[in-house]
Amino acid sequence: MRGLSCYKEVYAFYGVTKSHTRQFFGEILMTLLPTIKELLAMEPEGQKVVVRGWVRTKRETKQSVFIEINDGSCFSNIQGVVAASLPGKDTLKEALPGISTGASVEIRGTLIPSPAKGQKAEVSVQEIELIGEAPADRYPLQKKAHSLEFLRELAHLRVRTNTFGAVARVRNRMAFAIHQFFQERGFYYIHTPIITTSDAEGAGAMFQVTALDLEAIAKSGKPVDYEKDFFGKKAYLTVSGQLNVETYCQALSRVYTFGPTFRAENSNTTRHLAEFWMIEPEMAFVELEGNIAIATEFIQFLVSTALTDCAEDIAFFDQRVQPGLRESLEKVARTPFTHMTYTDAVRELEASRAEFEFTPYWGCDLQSEHEKFITEKIVGGPVVVTDYPKEIKAFYMKQNKDGKTVAAMDVLVPRFGEIIGGSEREWRLDLLEKRIDELDLPKEAYGWYLDLRRFGSTPHSGFGLGFERLLMFVTGMANIRDVIPYPRAARQADF
């Protein structure tokens, strides 16, 4: 193990004593070395540097060896150049024991302008040290392209690849940007519960949570007595934080949740996970128009942030994963979103005379083929579709005056389809109760939810955004299992 003592060596290498490192290097070096991202941003002037990271690739010639090191701080590697005549070593082999793809190393040398094309700066290596080996005959990642399917089986190692490193950085930046967006606009971040005893949320199959000994119950042959379970009743993992966050909305005005969500649906697709992260803002005194405006601004903020702050990673995705990605994102960031009612959208679909697997008609749920057609062919850009038939939307959505539609809104984007679903909520007690009765939902389970309409009710709106789906859209990755570190799906929960 290399403890803190290793910093003594680093300080010695820099020729400074620990007593004045604070002044010499600033706070960062007291605990952390400059990252490769920081080194690459420096002007190379022959300054001494220490780099720690993992070897991505090594190229050898008779005269010198080129080692590319990555520490994950950015997409780029830093190139270390080892001259054949490294002081104190007779041969390069002696100087580079076990330095292979995947190995962790420390190099010390000087940051110099690179004489060759391909990189502005490089490290002229004076000392190199193997920290952790990665023997080539056993290390599964090679210095070549691997299929995403293969890497999915190596979820613990795949983040060491270009693609998954880039996904991880974009994921981090987008998570932070989500908080930035809402915090800057006066929203409060609410932690809604993960465990719920309400099976009435109606958003899909739920995972049951229990502390009962299932095997013992099965052996006993007796029926399950949930009064003996931990909560004294059946409990589940949440499928949505919306109903809970609405209560906080009715006190803090602007709120949002951003947390894990669970669906036990046995769906095997590139767009579904059993465990995923969802963002759900909720705004009091905001009607459908305001909801649309915020949702639009939100998507454009996130896309713009990715383009500016993750430019290097996006460039990679544009080049290797989804050609045309950057242009498509730039268009979304600057194009005003078109607004269209469901009724108009269906009319356009019918008028298009395009061949669909499911023929569109008023009252039908828009299929993904319809959504893509609307945003890509009819509009040619992002579009907000509103006022859907009440039969195909949730009970809590505000009923429109026509008696047929509700104030729902879906945001559709090219290349992906629906990315946001939301609505103005029904805030009038009588209409909400009537709808619950019509749908034969268990009204007693919604007691606290109906209280919001009994006491100080307000018009309010909100929407939901699947975080992983946002990441698919921003990165161009085609499978949702590749934008989350450890995907959980039907029959898949390894690592």
Add this chain to the structure above:
RNA sequence: UCCCCUGUAGCUCAGCUGGCAGAGCAAGUGGCUGUUAACCACUGGGUCCGGUGUUCGAACCACCGCGGGGGAGCCA
């Protein structure tokens, strides 16, 4: 849950109507005056997913099982 495709070297795949197991990349060794998906040469590398059956003979055909991928539905 339904439908389709697929499983051969570390990886990606080829392997025709059933007849001695192949390529590229990776790895190892050697070469090369600065490489950058380095390049050139050579070398090693196989439970053809598992089981059963058909056949003189099965990677190939049939059946069962397991794994992987894609699509649909559901949805975020």
